[in-house]
Amino acid sequence: AQTVTQSQPEMSVQEAETVTLSCTYDTSESDYYLFWYKQPPSRQMILVIRQEAYKQQNATENRFSVNFQKAAKSFSLKISDSQLGDAAMYFCAYAPEYGNKLVFGAGTILRVKS
């Protein structure tokens, strides 16, 4: 069974600084998708960034980028120039290539200090 582990229950960052959230996963599949979701207090999951396992290039979306290490089964999220609006719960998630359900980690609370 696939598992996703987020070892940092809580992280803090100063506004305008950079922070990295960690995620490791376990799977025997060779093709799959990895995601980072943001969940603000409104509870709605918002997709931040997506990575296809067959792509070697790390995904980037504006201030958000990932460090995908397939051999190490590691998928960290880097947030540059942190903003107050980035404060939320962040979840790492895995989905198999042709499957449907997402497997989530336990989440990391990100606090942004002004």
Add this chain to the structure above:
Amino acid sequence: GAGVSQSPRYKVAKRGQDVALRCDPISGHVSLFWYQQALGQGPEFLTYFQNEAQLDKSGLPSDRFFAERPEGSVSTLKIQRTQQEDSAVYLCASRGQMNTEAFFGQGTRLTVV
């Protein structure tokens, strides 16, 4: 509608009561998922529909949990004889046929007292 809509947003149920949670997916989305999110935890998969067919219900925790999507659009998650451990946020997500991204609703927070 523009997004996934869930109702009610909050539900308080007395232990033993039956509840029904509704999900309106994005129009035209074929796939629909239900997840259960306990306080301070990540969401856990409950069940999955493709159109009206329930293709995977492996995550339903007990036979008190039942989900349906009779016309391939709106879905209802029903919990019979609610227990305190059922207290959680129930999230619904829908996905278009050729899109790997699932869009989530704001969830229903169920509190069983």
